[in-house]
Structure formats: C-alpha cells, structure tokens
Amino acid sequence: MTDTTNIARAPEEHPPALGAGRLADLMAARFGVPVEAADIATLAKNSALTASGAYKGWPLYPVADALALDAELVGAVVTERRAWVEASLPRDEAAKRIGWHWRDIERLGLDGRLTVGQSGRYPVAELDRLAVDGAGERWVTAQEAADELEIRPIDFRYVEAAGWVGPVSSYERPVGRSRSVTVQLYLLADVWAVRDREDVDWESVRGLAKGAPSPLREYAVLGPSRAEAVRAFAQQLADEHQVTVWAWCSPYSGEWELDWERSESAPAEAEVRRALGENPRTARYAQDIVLGPGWGALTLEARRMLEPGVAVVLDTETTSLSGQVIELAVVDAHSGQTLLDTLVAATEPVTEGARRNRRVPGFRM
Numbered sequence: 482m483t484d485t486t487n488i489a490r491a492p493e494e495h496p497p498a499l500g501a502g503r504l505a506d507l508m509a510a511r512f513g514v515p516v517e518a519a520d521i522a523t524l525a526k527n528s529a530l531t532a533s534g535a536y537k538g539w540p541l542y543p544v545a546d547a548l549a550l551d552a553e554l555v556g557a558v559v560t561e562r563r564a565w566v567e568a569s570l571p572r573d574e575a576a577k578r579i580g581w582h583w584r585d586i587e588r589l590g591l592d593g594r595l596t597v598g599q600s601g602r603y604p605v606a607e608l609d610r611l612a613v614d615g616a617g618e619r620w621v622t623a624q625e626a627a628d629e630l631e632i633r634p635i636d637f638r639y640v641e642a643a644g645w646v647g648p649v650s651s652y653e654r655p656v657g658r659s660r661s662v663t664v665q666l667y668l669l670a671d672v673w674a675v676r677d678r679e680d681v682d683w684e685s686v687r688g689l690a691k692g693a694p695s696p697l698r699e700y701a702v703l704g705p706s707r708a709e710a711v712r713a714f715a716q717q718l719a720d721e722h723q724v725t726v727w728a729w730c731s732p733y734s735g736e737w738e739l740d741w742e743r744s745e746s747a748p749a750e751a752e753v754r755r756a757l758g759e760n761p762r763t764a765r766y767a768q769d770i771v772l773g774p775g776w777g778a779l780t781l782e783a784r785r786m787l788e789p790g791v792a793v794v795l796d797t798e799t800t801s802l803s804g805q806v807i808e809l810a811v812v813d814a815h816s817g818q819t820l821l822d823t824l825v826a827a828t829e830p831v832t833e834g835a836r837r838n839r840r841v842p843g844f845r846m
Contacts, residue, residue: 498533498541507544512552514559519600523558524550562599569602578605579612584652585619594618617670620650626672631687633695638765642701645678646671651758651767663758663767710762711737711770717760718753722746727780731771738771743778789815801832 495507501518509516521542524530530547532540576583586603589595595611596604611618621629626646627637640646648665655661676683685696708730715728718741725742741747748756750772757767786792791814798808805828811821 495544497545498543499547500536500539500541504542504544504547508547508550508555511548512555514556515563516555516559517562520555520558520562521547523562523599524555527558529554565599565602568606569598569604570608571600571602575603575608579608581612581619588620589615589618617668617673619669620666621669621672623665623667626667626669629669629672630676631683632697633689633691636686636689636695636697639695639697639701640675641761641765643697645675645700647761648759648764651755651764653754663754663764665758665764707737707766710760710766711739714757714760714763715739718748718756722748734771736769736771737766738774740773740775740778786814791815793820799835800827800829801835804832804835805829807831 499507501521505516505518505521508521521530524547525532525540525542529550530542533543534541570578572583572586576586586595589611590597590603594615596607598604623637624634626640627634630637630640632640646667649668649671650666651663652666653661654664681700682696689695711728715726718724719726722741724744724747727740728737730737739753741753753772754767757763757770760767763770794812794814796810796812797806799806806825807827808824809821810819810823812819
C-alpha cells in the first residue's frame with residue numbers, strides 16, 4: 482500500500498487573467514467572503530486592481546494581483562456593497578415602491594435629483610422622501626391627469642384649451658406591429674394647480690353623465706384650427722433648421738402631411754415627431770399627422786425640371802394605342818415655347834378608336 486501522507490498537493494493552476502465574474506468566484510473561495518463582479522469593478526475604480534487586457538470589450542484582470550490583495554480590503558468592499566444593496570433598489574423596484582413610472586425614476590436620476598449608486602440602484606431613503614415631498618415631479622398621461630381632477634378625459638381637453646396646463650414631454654406607444662401613437666405627459670404639480678383653482682366649481686364638473694355638456698367649456702380659449710397649427714409648426718421647423726418644409730391636407734385621406742427638404746441641417750423624423758408632440762398647438766393632432774410621405778422630394782424634382790434647359794415635354798399622336806406616330810411636338814418645360822410641331826407620314830391608317838379619343842372634349846394625347 483502506497484503512503485500518501487507526505488505527498489504535497491499540486492497548486493491549482495489558473496489563467497493569468499480573468500473577467501470580473503470568474504475572478505469574483507475565485508476570490509470568494511480565496512478570501513471566504515461573497516465577492517461579486519460589482520466588487521471587482523469597485524476595486525478597479527479604487528486602483529486596487531488594474532485591467533491587463535480585454536475580451537469582447539470586457540476587461541480582464543491579473544489573477545495573481547487579485548489573489549495577493551489584502552483580505553481586509555476585499556472584505557470591506559464586500560461589506561460596503563452588501564450594505565448598499567440592503568439600502569437601495571433597482572429602477573423597476575424603486576418605481577414600484579413609490580407607485581411611480583420607471584421613466585420618472587430614471588429621469589430624476591439623470592437630472593441629478595435622485596442618487597444613482599452602484600449597479601444603477603436608488604437609495605430607499607431618497608425614494609421614500611421623494612414620494613412625500615416630490616410627488617408633484619411625476620409625469621402623468623392625460624387619462625391620469627383627468628383621474629387626479631376627477632373629471633372625464635374629454636373634459637381635460639377643455640382644461641388644456643383654457644391654457645391652464647400643457648404637456649411637458651411625450652413618448653411613442655406602439656399600436657400593432659407597424660404603428661405608434663404619441664402619448665402626451667403632464668407635470669403632476671401643474672395638474673394639482675388646476676385642481677386648486679378657486680374660480681371653477683369642480684363639484685359641477687365631476688360626476689357628469691356621458692354626453693352631458695361640461696361647464697368647463699366656457700373657460701376654453703378658442704385655439705387655432707388644425708390647419709393654422711400645422712402651418713405655424715411647419716414655418717417654425719423651416720426657420721429653426723433652415724430647410725424647405727411642405728405642409729398640406731391630403732384630399733384622399735383628409736390627414737395633414739408634413740415633409741421637409743433633406744440636408745445636413747434637416748431634423749430626423751423621430752425629432753420632428755417628438756417636436757409635434759411637445760408643441761402645445763399641435764400636440765392634440767400629432768398622432769394624425771403623416772410625416773415624410775415623399776412628396777417633398779417629388780416637388781423639388783418637379784421644380785428642377787422647370788429650370789431653363791433642364792427638360793422638355795414630348796407629345797405624340799399615333800394611329801392606335803400601339804401604332805405608328807403621325808404627329809410629334811416638343812415643348813420647353815421652362816418657357817412653354819414650342820420647339821417642334823410636325824406631322825409624320827405613317828404607312829398605316831388611323832384606327833377608329835384613335836379618332837374617337839381625339840374627339841373627347843379637352844382630351845389630347
């Protein structure tokens with residue numbers, strides 16, 4: 482029987498460098514504390530570890546350096562991270578805790594009014610304080626605003642028309658596979674200010690039956706028509722970006738269409754759509770306005786064709802639909818001057834169908 486009591490165990494071999502996740506597992510076994518990838522990032526941020534390379538964009542850290550770190554330092558980093566996790570929440574849980582939308586949590590974090598800590602988490606203490614002291618910072622939809630005022634959504638339009646409140650932002654909500662609608666967002670503090678107006682008999686407005694006229698109508702200022710609002714927006718867009726803008730109402734669909742000259746200074750379609758939703762005059766029509774239908778490019782091409790020496794118009798008369806040419810005319814597109822008008826000798830007779838077409842009033846082939 483072989484005696485193995487004095488055989489030394491071979492040291493475990495590791496790659497010279499590892500990513501944060503695998504290195505954290507190795508360090509957890511080495512130091513006896515629950516090290517995670519976030520702790521590796523903290524150690525690197527504090528210059529305790531330095532990346533020696535990268536793999537697919539992720540940093541690699543020297544294994545030897547990591548295992549040689551002071552155990553108390555590693556333990557302190559882990560303890561601090563675990564304390565932060567206990568005192569904070571990720572974005573969606575933060576929003577759920579105080580009953581807000583995650584967009585509000587993210588926005589206030591980006592604005593610096595809410596702390597965003599390690600791993601993109603938010604401190605519970607600040608969230609609870611925000612729910613009490615900063616509730617008016619929330620952005621709400623028109624439906625939510627109407628609910629706050631305890632009025633019908635249709636009556637909220639009168640509140641807007643009165644100029645008491647207006648959208649502060651908007652977002653695109655998908656509808657089906659290929660469409661989206663613009664949803665307006667309002668500052669809750671502005672909605673509360675409307676609720677506190679003493680010149681409105683809110684009791685007479687609340688609880689109205691469907692179809693009953695609203696007392697709020699008398700406060701509504703006669704706003705611009707859709708045509709005036711869209712044309713004014715088009716002029717503003719043209720002035721701001723120094724591009725040609727076309728706006729017209731389609732006789733086929735009844736919808737307003739907006740197109741603009743494409744250039745380096747021209748805005749992207751998403752930018753125009755967002756501006757429509759944020760503009761108080763066009764916000765209510767934004768989702769019904771068709772953007773970039775292509776008519777603008779066609780208009781520019783048509784205008785180019787009318788420049789001197791660019792294009793001519795060719796007109797022919799034939800013996801039949803697919804017959805021989807018997808008359809030919811060429812007209813300058815710019816001046817309208819006739820450049821050529823001549824008969825052509827044909828070797829076949831003119832069909833009766835061609836003769837009938839020529840006798841149609843106002844018709845010319």
